[in-house]
Amino acid sequence: MAVTVSIPTILRTHTGGEKSVQAAGSTVLEVIEDLEAKHGGLKERLVKDEKLHRFVNVYVNDEDVRFAGGLEASVADGDNLTILPAVAGGMR
Amino acid sequence: MARYDSLLDALGDTPLIGLPNLSPAEGVRLWAKLEDRNPTGSIKDRPALKMIEDAEAEGRLRPGSTILEPTSGNTGISLAMAAKLKGYGLVCVMPENTSDERRQLLQAYGARIVFSPAAGGSNQAVAQAKELAKLNPDWVMLYQYGNPSNIAAHYTGTGPEILRDLPSVTHFVAGLGTTGTLVGVGRYLREQKPDVQIIAAEPRYGELVYGLRNLDEGFVPELYDEEVLTGRYSVGSYDALRRTRQLLETEGIFAGISTGAIVHAALAAADKSVRAGKEADVVFIVADAGWKYLSTGAYSGTLDEAAQRLDGQLWA
Incomplete structure (x- = not known):
């Protein structure tokens, strides 16, 4: 199961500057484990106490995984997984 | 009665508009709450x-x-x-x-x-x-990100207006900024209708905006209550612009760009109901009209050009 993962600027030190990398897995956690195997150090930036870091948002095809099972959310072949830091967004 | 003693008194009680052309199926209906019809033209x-x-x-x-x-x-x-x-x-x-x-x-x-x-x-x-x-x-x-009055305005105003005008509401979709609208309306509707879906549309900007030095500098508004939400979409500027134009083309509503992001999430939610063979009444917020964004070029030229122009701007 290959998915395309978008890496935010702040984490590209782990991917040699790559904006977008390929990874495999059928859940978000499996994708993160695979990322860790290929780009060491990423997992501890994303996961804390077996949950997503408070200031990290992960989206599968633009849907926030926190509302789809969190780290156990399923991922299908060809999906896009986007990692973004939490910032103040939206209409204010 | 549409007479008010001052502009401040003309707040709220905004129209809820049916969208027959944008709705994806007969039993899955979209409704726009026109918050640009407030004293200064926005939900704020x-x-x-x-x-x-x-x-x-x-x-x-x-x-x-x-x-x-x-x-x-x-x-x-x-x-x-x-x-x-x-x-x-x-x-x-x-x-x-x-x-x-x-x-x-x-x-x-x-x-x-x-x-x-x-x-x-x-x-x-x-x-x-x-x-x-x-x-x-x-x-x-006043600090809108942490002030409970922000939530209260929607809990006592926006939410009850929606339920009064559309008792069959199944979904509520709004933009996620201070989170006041979603948390306030969401809490009210959930109390009245436990199965209601509360869905956030969050703008996804160009990279500049995410240029934090480290993740611990991230920001989650004090008002945010994840428990109220049932879904959350991240919407990029291209999709937001595309939907802003679609709303104008199909239903004649001239909305601001953040509303396009909200429409994108509303259509995604509506599509899920269609696929599940369920009836739905999806209410979304038109946060403001398009006047304040004309200079961004959002409404002219190709979508790619317009999205390019928006890159690096806070459009919502």
Whole structure:
């Protein structure tokens, strides 16, 4: 199961500057484990106490995984997984 | 009755408009709540006026007080109008990469603007406003990201209006900024209809805006309550623009760009109902009209060109 993962600027030190990398897995956690195997150090930036870091948002095809099972959310072949830091967004 | 004693009294009770052309199926209907029909033309009039009224009642705001607020525009414009009518000063801390119209409107109402750097977006505006508050202890920061009056405005206003006008509502979709609209309306509707879906549309900006030095500098508004939400979509500028134009083309509604992001999430939710063979009444928020974004080029040229022009701007 290959998915395309978008890496935010702040984490590209782990991917040699790559904006977008390929990874495999059928859940978000499996994708993160695979990322860790290929780009060491990423997992501890994303996961804390077996949950997503408070200031990290992960989206599968633009849907926030926190509302789809969190780290156990399923991922299908060809999906896009986007990692973004939490910032103040939206209409204010 | 459509007669009011002053502009401030004309707040709320906005129209809920059926969208026969945009709705994906006969049993899955979309409805737009036109929040641009508020005194200064955005949904932010609701929290802004409520925050001021509550601060007055608590004695925090007194005649001649100066209000301080981090705002990318609409809340500032609402506060500026109310401050003008009520005799307060207003200082807005605003990222420099917001549209020129917002700036001009704030200045027309007599607000003072302190610009925060484009890099860092609203995070930086919030941090800078907190610094200014420390340096000027006599200023009153209403702080929309953490002020319960923001939620209360929607819990007592927007939410009950929706249920009154559409008792069959199944989904509510709005933009995620301070989170006040979603949390306030969401809590009210959930109490009345436990199965209601509450869905957030969050703008996804160009990379500049996410230029934090480390993840611990991230920001989640104090008002945010994840328990209220059932879904959350991240919507990029291309999709937001595409849907903004689609809303105008199909239903004649000239909305701002953040509404396009909300429409995108509303259509995704509606599509899920269609695929599940379920009936649905999906209400979404039109946060403001498009006037303030004309200078961004959002409504002319190709979508790619327009998305390019928006890159690096805070469009919502």
